[in-house]
Amino acid sequence: MNSKVDAVPSRQKLATDWLPSNFDLRDTWFAVAHANHVSARPIKRVMHARQCYLWRENGTPVAAEFHPLHMAAMKSEYSEFTAGSGYFPVAERYGYVWVWYGNPANATLDLLPQIPFLPRDGSSIPAYMRTTVRFDGCSPLSVENLLDLTHADFLHGEVVGGEGEAESDEVEYSHTSETLTRTRIVTHKPVSPVMRWVGGVRAKYQDFRSTLHVHLRSNLCISYPRFRPGFDIPNVQPFVPSGKYRSRVNQIFNLQAAPLPFRHIMPRMAYVVGPQDNSVVRPQTPVYLSDNAPRDLHSRFDGPGARYRLLMKKLWERQQNGDFSYAGDADPGADIAALLGMDRALE
Numbered sequence: 001m002n003s004k005v006d007a008v009p010s011r012q013k014l015a016t017d018w019l020p021s022n023f024d025l026r027d028t029w030f031a032v033a034h035a036n037h038v039s040a041r042p043i044k045r046v047m048h049a050r051q052c053y054l055w056r057e058n059g060t061p062v063a064a065e066f067h068p069l070h071m072a073a074m075k076s077e078y079s080e081f082t083a084g085s086g087y088f089p090v091a092e093r094y095g096y097v098w099v100w101y102g103n104p105a106n107a108t109l110d111l112l113p114q115i116p117f118l119p120r121d122g123s124s125i126p127a128y129m130r131t132t133v134r135f136d137g138c139s140p141l142s143v144e145n146l147l148d149l150t151h152a153d154f155l156h157g158e159v160v161g162g163e164g165e166a167e168s169d170e171v172e173y174s175h176t177s178e179t180l181t182r183t184r185i186v187t188h189k190p191v192s193p194v195m196r197w198v199g200g201v202r203a204k205y206q207d208f209r210s211t212l213h214v215h216l217r218s219n220l221c222i223s224y225p226r227f228r229p230g231f232d233i234p235n236v237q238p239f240v241p242s243g244k245y246r247s248r249v250n251q252i253f254n255l256q257a258a259p260l261p262f263r264h265i266m267p268r269m270a271y272v273v274g275p276q277d278n279s280v281v282r283p284q285t286p287v288y289l290s291d292n293a294p295r296d297l298h299s300r301f302d303g304p305g306a307r308y309r310l311l312m313k314k315l316w317e318r319q320q321n322g323d324f325s326y327a328g329d330a331d332p333g334a335d336i337a338a339l340l341g342m343d344r345a346l347e
């Protein structure tokens with residue numbers, strides 16, 4: 001027997017390879033914590049293996065490199081991320097505490113992403129619409145997994161339902177140098193089980209449009225699924241990179257439009273769906289880091305996925321060359337309501 005047929009050829013990593021855990025992109029806001037989790041008592045969060053302590057002073061959030069009790073003693077360890085001050089630029093908006101990761105001199109509130117379906121003052125967001133899920137993989141792999149809409153059919157089928165029987169199923173996407181927007185439009189698909197059981201949707205079939213808007217530097221994913229008959233399930237998933245093998249997602253839903261039982265149950269689904277995603281993401285990061293890994297079978301015909309990799313590599317190259325600026329086509333604070341399809345009806 002010819003052993004060449006069976007053997008997976010080992011190969012050295014190339015400069016052009018997709019190395020998702022390498023993207024330590026700077027000059028961006030990370031939604032590191034749910035705002036209601038930040039109190040007078042300090043908590044610790046991690047951004048790219050860099051620790052960050054959060055607490056409130058007179059109600060205002062503070063983000064520092066060390067625990068407040070150790071700040072004075074650790075003065076010689078203050079880093080470039082706080083320009084030697086020990087304190088990160090910090091902001092509170094949309095129910096999150098945001099910390100600037102990069103050069104503090106470049107931090108500006110204009111670069112906070114706009115989230116059109118969440119109140120800017122997030123204090124009215126109920127606690128049950130918030131979840132936290134941890135993933136054992138680097139953030140870009142989770143974003144890729146989310147971009148790949150077909151994964152939901154086989155991974156979360158019993159929750160969201162397979163779309164296999166739909167009349168039509170189309171994907172479109174657009175991008176800037178800092179964002180990728182992907183929309184999937186499905187017509188006449190069987191109503192998803194969760195919508196039938198707790199969503200009160202009695203129809204057999206429904207139309208579905210789901211837009212995902214990704215901020216590339218921060219891995220912040222803004223998701224806007226619309227079901228008709230049915231309702232909208234807008235939610236935010238910021239994949240904050242804790243390190244090369246870990247990310248943490250503080251998800252917020254806005255389920256004001258959903259019926260009552262669904263409103264309470266949907267956010268809990270994150271604890272079912274999250275581990276399913278994690279089972280796929282967990283083994284991947286080490287494989288990408290290994291020289292003898294099997295070939296990455298990513299398809300060039302997956303338009304949004306291929307574009308995502310290209311845009312991430314471009315950003316990374318620019319930053320490697322010392323360019324941390326936002327290009328003219330990029331405005332994280334721009335109004336994306338129309339882009340998400342919030343004001344569009346589904347026929």
Ligand SMILES: [Fe+2]
Binds near residue numbers: 145146152155273
């Ligand atoms: Fe998923």
